[in-house]
Amino acid sequence: MTIPHRRGRPRASGTRQSRLAWWSPALLTLLIGVLAVLTPQDFAVSRLLPAAPALAASMWSVSATLLLGVLTLAAMFAIQIAFAEPATAFTAFALAAVTAAAAYAAHVRLQRERTLSQVRSVADAAQAVVLRPVPHRLGGVGIETLYLAAAEEARIGGDFFEAVDTPYGVRVLLGDVRGKGLSAVGVASAITNGFREAAYDVPDLARLARRLDTSIRRYSDTVTAPDAGEGFATAVLAEVRPGRREVSLVNCGHPPPILLSGGPDGATGATGTGAGAATRPGSRVLDPSAPSPPLNMAALIGGEYTVDTLRLGPGDRLLFYTDGVTETRDVAGGFFPLQEWVARQTAVPAPRLLELLHRQLVRFSGGALDDDIAALVVHCEAGACGEPAAAPSGASPVPDP
Structure with a gap:
């Protein structure tokens, strides 16, 4: 990690x-x-x-x-x-x-x-609770993580991630709490602790998102700060079933993950049910087929949590990230072109992808990273994934890029 x-x-x-x-x-x-x-x-x-x-x-x-x-x-x-x-x-x-x-x-x-x-x-102890070390391998799924806090003195911020191996597959969570620094740690802790408990018991990913929404709402009710009720978090939930080369996603108002097709271990892309996928050479933005509310916002704005499913091809990698990555600015005020950069990394092995991303962000910003940054790469390890499963009933495959 x-x-x-x-x-x-x-x-x-x-x-x-x-x-x-x-x-x-x-x-x-x-x-x-x-x-x-x-x-x-x-x-x-x-x-x-x-x-x-x-x-x-x-x-x-x-x-x-x-x-x-x-x-x-x-x-x-x-x-x-x-x-x-x-x-x-x-x-x-x-x-x-x-x-x-x-x-x-x-x-x-x-x-x-x-x-x-x-x-x-x-702060280090708090970080150990919110951001526990994620193993490089869970149930045949390889996982790489990156975390940078905006408040370097505090060493922790409002971005969070977690991954657990459950009876339903390897479940991954990555998100971003409204706010920065230690003020966001309590909310991030409530979400990650709720995820670690519910991920083993809730069979459906949409219901798991609903449970996390409830967890953060109950936490907000116990906080006496004037703006406690305004706290919310965007997040992406993923459920990877390596034996079937299948992954399910629930996007709770978060920047969409990016699929890097093929790469060192293969050349085929993935197909899935995401309705708004933007195609780029070697990569694809996995926009959700329907919007889902951020955590702690479901009761306010309504809406249900939508699950999208896609199949992974050999060598495919999923990049999850927070908006601190895409909102990194250069000296001229321009945003970091993540999609264009990722499209050029299709041959980069998953363990090196985040290392290169970190270096590129530092270089692009001139060392002035001013927002919390979290990123996570998920990929099936060689020999751990079985043959692709048939498309789910009613799925509308998206053409390969």
Whole structure:
């Protein structure tokens, strides 16, 4: 499973730059000392020495900051004694006061860093509940995942996914909660927990979607926030039956998944009952045959949850994603052309597809990803899928792209 949190790959020079920045207070002290020796006495460059411990407070410990202050104080006395500079007492008092203030500032900074570390630990625990590690393989179905939180400090956002192996097949959930950051975690947790429980018991995918709608509505009723009742989520539910090369989909107001036809393991495309599929070379957008309401919106806007079924050909892969992918912008404000990009990836193995997508998003946005992103690829593993099943009764096959 792939769940990166950094916005891009660290540069090779990043470590060297970090080390140079860490040593900058000592280098500043050395630079001021050298300038004090080389410049005329009228300039009194040694009075700039208090800047060194002030800078150290932003990155060093309290003891190291105090030690640098003592060393700069000693260097100042040595310079002033050697060159008979005036105002020695005033400069010494200023340096001592700045060193004391810098040591206190370092103490406050370290306390805040410890608090931030604890908050991140809590966020990691929350992420482990909402986004449990998904195995690479479930019942003959290969699964790859990608997650990037918009609030990198929080390390978790409103996008979610889950996959479980049930008596009805491998069931997959991917969705996006209204809002970002920790405020959306509770809703995402309610949905994923409801899915993990109901996916084993509810035989019909439409009824499963209805159960999740009920779960989020009940959760909203228990939250006292003023806008609790306005929370909703878009999601896609999938049920993969690898032995029959068949997958059922329920799209609850979410961006439609994309089918990559053929690829390294085969060349045939899929056929199915999705009515609005847009055809592209090597890929197809699986628009639902009828709209289904987002979770927690069924009672408000009405409508039923519609199940579409399609058959998978050899080498087919299903890409599920949240709107953070398609709404990624470049420096000119243009949106990321996901469909065009996917159409060029038909020969890419499923385990590498999301890695390439992550790199492309970072490159396209210049490293400025500002929305939660989740993506998931489902594919039948070689030798795990049987022969294609006959088309379901009443199905209207969509021509292969």
